Amino acid sequence: MKHQKGVTLIDVMIAAAILGVIAAIAYPSYQVHVLKGHRSQVMADLMKVQLTLEENYTQTGSYDYSIVSANTCAFCETDTARYHISVDTTGTGMDNYKLVATPQAGNSQTNDKCGTLTLNAAGVGIATKGGNDVEGCW
Numbered sequence: 001m002k003h004q005k006g007v008t009l010i011d012v013m014i015a016a017a018i019l020g021v022i023a024a025i026a027y028p029s030y031q032v033h034v035l036k037g038h039r040s041q042v043m044a045d046l047m048k049v050q051l052t053l054e055e056n057y058t059q060t061g062s063y064d065y066s067i068v069s070a071n072t073c074a075f076c077e078t079d080t081a082r083y084h085i086s087v088d089t090t091g092t093g094m095d096n097y098k099l100v101a102t103p104q105a106g107n108s109q110t111n112d113k114c115g116t117l118t119l120n121a122a123g124v125g126i127a128t129k130g131g132n133d134v135e136g137c138w
Contacts, residue, residue, distance in 0.1 A: 031108065034108075035108065035109060035111065035112040036112075038078075038079060038082050038083070038109055038112075039109075039112055039114055039117070039137070041077055041078050041079075042078045042082075042083045042085070042101040042117060043101075043117060043119075043125070043138070044077075045073065045076040045077060045078045045085065045101075046085065046099045046101055046117065046119040046125075047119065048075060048076065049067065049068055049073060049076070049085070049087075049099055050099060050119055050121075050123065052067055052075075053065070053067070053097070063089075063097065065087045065089060065097070068085055068086065068087050068099070073085055078101070080104075081104060081106075081107060082103065082104055082107055082109040083101045083102065083103055083104060083109065083117075084101070084102045084104055085099065085100070085101050086099075086100050086102070087099055087100070088100055091120070091121075094120055094121055094122035094124065095120050095121065095122075096120075096121040097120070097121050098118050098119070098120050098121075099118065099119045099120075100116065100117070100118050101116065101117040101118075102116050103115065103116065113129065113134060113137070114127040114129065114134050114137035115127060115128055115129025115130070115134060116128050116129065117137065117138075125137075125138030126138070
């Protein structure tokens with residue numbers, strides 16, 4: 001009797017099933033990691049904008065809000081398809097201005113647990129989603 005050597009169809013099916021289970025577990029974690037990476041980048045950009053605003057205020061006595069206009073920021077590295085950065089200047093005191101990063105519809109960033117990120121003139125960061133504050137984002 002001769003014994004043939006090789007891989008059977010059952011072996012291939014078992015290997016494919018194991019790979020499928022591993023992929024089903026790993027892909028959601030990868031998605032969360034990507035969202036968190038984009039969120040971290042926009043948070044860093046908000047801090048850069050705030051530092052630039054404060055530096056300008058120290059030098060000239062006024063804030064130059066034009067550094068963020070029409071969703072453009074020359075030194076920001078945030079993907080504009082994921083977040084829109086804007087400045088709200090309607091407040092007073094520590095809310096003299098608020099830098100707002102709004103997740104854009106049409107991509108998965110709207111699924112991020114932290115939602116809209118806000119950084120006020122005092123350097124206090126707030127995350128809100130669905131009208132509620134979200135803890136643990138800043």
